[in-house]
Amino acid sequence: MQVTITINGEQVTRDVEPRTLLVHFVREDAGLRGTHWGCDTSNCGACTLWVDGQAVKSCTVLAAQADGHEVTTVEALETADGLDPVQQGFIECHGLQCGFCTPGMMMTARWLLDHNPNPSEEEIREAISGQICRCTGYKNIVEAIQWAAEHPKTSEVNA
Amino acid sequence: MTAIEEVPLSPAGNPIGFGNMKRVEDQRFVRGQGNYVDDVNLPGMLHSAILRSPFAHAKINSIDTSAAEALPGVVAVITGKILEGIPRPSLLGDNFAWMPTLSYDTQAVLATDKVRFQGQEVAFVIATSRYIAKDALELIDVDYEPLPPVMDAKKAMDPDAAVIRDDKGQTDNSITDVHGHKSWESGNAIGTAEAIAKAEADPDCVVVTQDVMYPRVHPSPMETCGSVAYLDKVTGQLTLYTTSQAPHAHRTVYAMVAGLPEHKIRVISPDVGGGFGNKVGVYPGYVLSIVGSIVTGKPVKWIEDRNENLVSTSFARDYHMKGTIAATKEGKILAVDVDVLADHGAFNGVAQPTNYPAGFFHIFSGSYDYPNAHCKVTPVYTNKAPGGVAYACSFRITEAVYLIERLVDCLAAELGMDPAELRLKNLLRPEQFPYTSPTGWVYDSGQYEKTMRVALEMAGYDELRREQAEKRARGEYMGIGISFFTEGVGAGPRKDMDILGLGMADGIELRVHPTGKAVLRLSVQSQGQAHETTYAQIVAHELGIPPEDIEVVHGDTDQTPFGLGTYGSRSTPVSGAAAAVVSRKVKDKARIIAAAALECSPDDLEWELGRWFVKGDKERGKTIQDIALLSHGSLELPEGVEGHLEAMTVYNPPNLTYPYGCYICVVDVDPGTGQVKVRRFIAVDDCGTRINPMIVEGQVHGGLADGIGMALMELIAFDEDGNCLGGSFMDYLLPTSMECPDYELGETVTPSPHHPIGAKGVGESATVGSPPAVVNAVIDAISPFGVRHADMPLTPANVWRAIQGRPVRVDMAVE
Ligand code: FES
Ligand code: FES
Numbered sequence A: 001m002q003v004t005i006t007i008n009g010e011q012v013t014r015d016v017e018p019r020t021l022l023v024h025f026v027r028e029d030a031g032l033r034g035t036h037w038g039c040d041t042s043n044c045g046a047c048t049l050w051v052d053g054q055a056v057k058s059c060t061v062l063a064a065q066a067d068g069h070e071v072t073t074v075e076a077l078e079t080a081d082g083l084d085p086v087q088q089g090f091i092e093c094h095g096l097q098c099g100f101c102t103p104g105m106m107m108t109a110r111w112l113l114d115h116n117p118n119p120s121e122e123e124i125r126e127a128i129s130g131q132i133c134r135c136t137g138y139k140n141i142v143e144a145i146q147w148a149a150e151h152p153k154t155s156e157v158n159a
Numbered sequence B: 001m002t003a004i005e006e007v008p009l010s011p012a013g014n015p016i017g018f019g020n021m022k023r024v025e026d027q028r029f030v031r032g033q034g035n036y037v038d039d040v041n042l043p044g045m046l047h048s049a050i051l052r053s054p055f056a057h058a059k060i061n062s063i064d065t066s067a068a069e070a071l072p073g074v075v076a077v078i079t080g081k082i083l084e085g086i087p088r089p090s091l092l093g094d095n096f097a098w099m100p101t102l103s104y105d106t107q108a109v110l111a112t113d114k115v116r117f118q119g120q121e122v123a124f125v126i127a128t129s130r131y132i133a134k135d136a137l138e139l140i141d142v143d144y145e146p147l148p149p150v151m152d153a154k155k156a157m158d159p160d161a162a163v164i165r166d167d168k169g170q171t172d173n174s175i176t177d178v179h180g181h182k183s184w185e186s187g188n189a190i191g192t193a194e195a196i197a198k199a200e201a202d203p204d205c206v207v208v209t210q211d212v213m214y215p216r217v218h219p220s221p222m223e224t225c226g227s228v229a230y231l232d233k234v235t236g237q238l239t240l241y242t243t244s245q246a247p248h249a250h251r252t253v254y255a256m257v258a259g260l261p262e263h264k265i266r267v268i269s270p271d272v273g274g275g276f277g278n279k280v281g282v283y284p285g286y287v288l289s290i291v292g293s294i295v296t297g298k299p300v301k302w303i304e305d306r307n308e309n310l311v312s313t314s315f316a317r318d319y320h321m322k323g324t325i326a327a328t329k330e331g332k333i334l335a336v337d338v339d340v341l342a343d344h345g346a347f348n349g350v351a352q353p354t355n356y357p358a359g360f361f362h363i364f365s366g367s368y369d370y371p372n373a374h375c376k377v378t379p380v381y382t383n384k385a386p387g388g389v390a391y392a393c394s395f396r397i398t399e400a401v402y403l404i405e406r407l408v409d410c411l412a413a414e415l416g417m418d419p420a421e422l423r424l425k426n427l428l429r430p431e432q433f434p435y436t437s438p439t440g441w442v443y444d445s446g447q448y449e450k451t452m453r454v455a456l457e458m459a460g461y462d463e464l465r466r467e468q469a470e471k472r473a474r475g476e477y478m479g480i481g482i483s484f485f486t487e488g489v490g491a492g493p494r495k496d497m498d499i500l501g502l503g504m505a506d507g508i509e510l511r512v513h514p515t516g517k518a519v520l521r522l523s524v525q526s527q528g529q530a531h532e533t534t535y536a537q538i539v540a541h542e543l544g545i546p547p548e549d550i551e552v553v554h555g556d557t558d559q560t561p562f563g564l565g566t567y568g569s570r571s572t573p574v575s576g577a578a579a580a581v582v583s584r585k586v587k588d589k590a591r592i593i594a595a596a597a598l599e600c601s602p603d604d605l606e607w608e609l610g611r612w613f614v615k616g617d618k619e620r621g622k623t624i625q626d627i628a629l630l631s632h633g634s635l636e637l638p639e640g641v642e643g644h645l646e647a648m649t650v651y652n653p654p655n656l657t658y659p660y661g662c663y664i665c666v667v668d669v670d671p672g673t674g675q676v677k678v679r680r681f682i683a684v685d686d687c688g689t690r691i692n693p694m695i696v697e698g699q700v701h702g703g704l705a706d707g708i709g710m711a712l713m714e715l716i717a718f719d720e721d722g723n724c725l726g727g728s729f730m731d732y733l734l735p736t737s738m739e740c741p742d743y744e745l746g747e748t749v750t751p752s753p754h755h756p757i758g759a760k761g762v763g764e765s766a767t768v769g770s771p772p773a774v775v776n777a778v779i780d781a782i783s784p785f786g787v788r789h790a791d792m793p794l795t796p797a798n799v800w801r802a803i804q805g806r807p808v809r810v811d812m813a814v815e
Helices: A022-029 A085-092 A102-115 A121-127 A139-150 A154-158 B066-070 B080-084 B130-138 B189-201 B247-258 B284-296 B306-312 B397-415 B419-426 B448-459 B461-473 B531-543 B571-598 B624-632 B693-712 B765-785 B796-804
Strands: A002-007 A010-015 A048-051 A054-057 A070-072 B046-052 B058-064 B074-079 B098-100 B106-108 B121-127 B141-146 B184-187 B205-214 B226-232 B237-242 B265-268 B300-303 B319-328 B333-343 B372-380 B477-486 B506-512 B518-522 B550-553 B605-608 B611-614 B617-623 B645-651 B660-670 B675-686 B744-747
Touching: A002 A022, A010 A022, A022 A048, A048 A102, A054 A102, A085 A102, A085 A139, A102 A121, A102 A139, A121 A139, A139 B693, B046 B130, B046 B284, B046 B306, B058 B121, B066 B074, B074 B080, B074 B130, B074 B284, B098 B247, B121 B130, B121 B284, B184 B189, B189 B205, B189 B319, B189 B333, B189 B372, B205 B397, B226 B284, B237 B247, B237 B284, B247 B265, B247 B284, B284 B300, B319 B397, B333 B397, B397 B419, B397 B477, B397 B765, B419 B448, B419 B477, B448 B461, B448 B477, B448 B660, B448 B675, B448 B744, B461 B477, B477 B765, B506 B571, B506 B624, B518 B531, B518 B571, B531 B550, B531 B571, B571 B605, B571 B611, B571 B617, B571 B624, B571 B645, B617 B624, B624 B645, B660 B765, B675 B693, B675 B765, B675 B796, B693 B744, B693 B765, B765 B796
Parallel strands: A002 A070, B046 B300, B237 B265, B333 B372, B518 B550, B675 B744
Antiparallel strands: A002 A010, A048 A054, A048 A070, B046 B121, B058 B141, B074 B121, B098 B106, B184 B372, B205 B319, B226 B237, B226 B300, B319 B333, B477 B660, B506 B518, B506 B645, B605 B611, B611 B617, B660 B675
16 A cells, blocks of 8 residues: 655655554654664653654554654754753763663653643653663753753744 | 863864863764664665564474465575575585584574574565565465473473473583683682681671572663675675674684675675664575575565564573572671572574683672682573673673672661661772682772762762651661672783684774874774764874764675774773774874984884974974875985885773762652652762763663663563563653653773773763662662562562562562
8 A cells, every 4th residue: 555654854755565553653753763662562652753743652553553653763853953951961861771661762752841831750751661772761851851942942042 | 980071172172181071973863964764774685574483492394385476576485494404614504594602512503403592483474675675475375283382491401391402412501611611710619608608607797698689671672683695796896785793703603604705795784774783793684685585686685573572582580599508797888699590592692702611700799808608600591582692781790790799788677777888888998909709800900988978968868867767666668778899891801802713903094194084993893882973082092183083894794904893892991992003003103203303213202192292402303294294205215214204003901991880779668559759869989080071971870771771670581481671662661751860970090000091981870870779769669568578579569568578589480
């Protein structure tokens, strides 16, 4: 079947099997390998990206379900203004080690801050609780998101 | 080395030496530009999938692959029979169906005669897409004849137990190591037995015996294992992109397995999404991707599912331990005796130094001063996945530390003594270092009491005890758990330590370009440790070159010198030392060149960071960058001095380094539900010099989460039929942000006297040290119910059962 998905603002049209998972579409068909895959059971969140602005686990969505929708991936976080504060926060606070969970964590973090610019530690922990990191023990991820909350995007400051 | 503020900053704002520096690697990772194995796509590449056994033990009568082969898109289906037909001029075994393990055992690449664990590799499908390869698995018809599985290690040596390794002509399930031993002993058997017997007879002494199980767990890095193999038939060059913590060691194994010449094999380990020991072993999947490329002439990619990762790749622990500790009633420890039944699974696939078949478990005497210790470890085969040394265990020091720290708490309970006080009474004293332990380890340095007092202070220990007493009076159950651990990390020296005959020493090369920029080539392999950052800092510290001017190359056997790789916390102790030594060689050569340029004797020169200058005339000097250019220029050099500024070395560590620490965990337990909440975790580590404290602390955080997971949640158990009960993240529970507290870290710094920069390994300290702290805290909380011990994982159900006095068996689903 033919599927057209707007990924990071660009339309990607491909013939795919109906069972193709969105994570595979994004990685293999669109060639955007920043979105990772880490489990068979929707537990790890390495595959987290946005569909129509909602953070979702893309291993749990069929590409066909995203047909005609907008997908945003980690590759879109950096803009002409530079790194997203979430990306900068992960660097500043050592919020990553192997980097495998990081794109998914950052997509959730950006989603959280867009909806709740000043989250409490509890709210941050809750927001990332569907995602697993094996390296950091989460403390610095929480701090990275707090850092990003304290350093809003220039566009947000101006708005 | 705590005086970080004294380190000068580079133009980019990085410390020219040790201190907190943002990681070089992060720039690509935060942009989603990491390059992991599954991101590698080669032209014409095929995909693959492995058919795995549903049975733990079964005879294979026949395999029919015809329907799978007929599926459009399937390129080839490979079975064990086909592999058996491929002869090889091999050092180990004579056909492709079997491969050597890192412990001189053999392991089936694809099962031929029997399957020996659930999830074992049975057939390999190569197809044009991963989806088609998976579809084809459904079409393979295997006629299995189930055999009784041996799932309970305690019954593996029963006379009526099924024999698992009949392929080797075995008549029972014992394991014999390369030296012909069926059990592994250390320490003083007679002295220990006598000391314990004497204590038993002495009314002023106590003897406590406790069974302690360290159940089977799994490292589960977020990235599963995988590989992309391409054999170029024209050049004969095999390139393997793979998830490997030890690319050079893997290359040698492939040379043995495939009979390919080593110089025609290039192993590339790109970005690795976490290892924790899971990516040390050589797995059938890697070998099959190579075979697939040989058969098809195309690149073949193999990527594991999470289920495959959990059920078939290197597990950790599975040690049934019985410990006996004798002490005076004043709390002076006299002796410890340990008996271990070690479940190694169906193939002895542990990755550890040859002379240490029980790993470094023999360091179990711990951080305490007593003369008599002895242990005996007896390994057995069972119908479970192979492995055993993984999950940041420092070659089984995890098990050792867990055992001694549980025993000390049991002793404290028996004596009615505070566990902190009991530890302080027995800790090794600074003047005892270097200290030779009763089992022969030479601990390099430590200030144990100081470190423990820092931890007690940070925790507010006395206040916590007061709070606990008040809460108990109200019927609330909080617990405080302490663990004091000592690790030995950084294997070799090479004369004592090898893996498959490869001595554990590591090469390194440093080249300073004409413009003063440098490239450092490492044998060790980062899986998230940030070698590209910290190794540049070591060179910067030694030579004064800004770290941003130093490129660190690793993970490619064609581009790096030989070495044994990264596991057992060995990177900093071995290759970190190598980086300092090779820098000093360059510095020595730079001195000669500077002297030639300044027309003086090298002896007249003095070093300050980044520069040689004439003693007494600070203005006259040459920077390392000047010298780099001079070394490549036309300056006349003294007799016997070659041009250019570069050096290499192979670092053979004189001894292990011995990091240690004191951890304190505070928990609240709901006795009605058995639910445990980790309220606080205080971790004070002493790993000697800290190259990049931010990175050290990050690694400690990760290890603490591991420990909380193992103590409370993680478990690979089996039912009696051989089914793995931890085959997905729905069953194998890993800690999330909700279970982990906001850790409180502290440090003391006692440099290693034999390491060039005084550093010790730290990558596994927290994984080793934290489980006993959590378990001790939970047991402390529920001790009013008369509980002295309960095995991990302390899930709500298990805690509740312990409180109710019901028996718990964690490794087997038996009631
Ligand atoms: S890959 Fe999607 S949740 Fe694990
Ligand atoms: S950084 Fe490795 S899994 Fe999170």
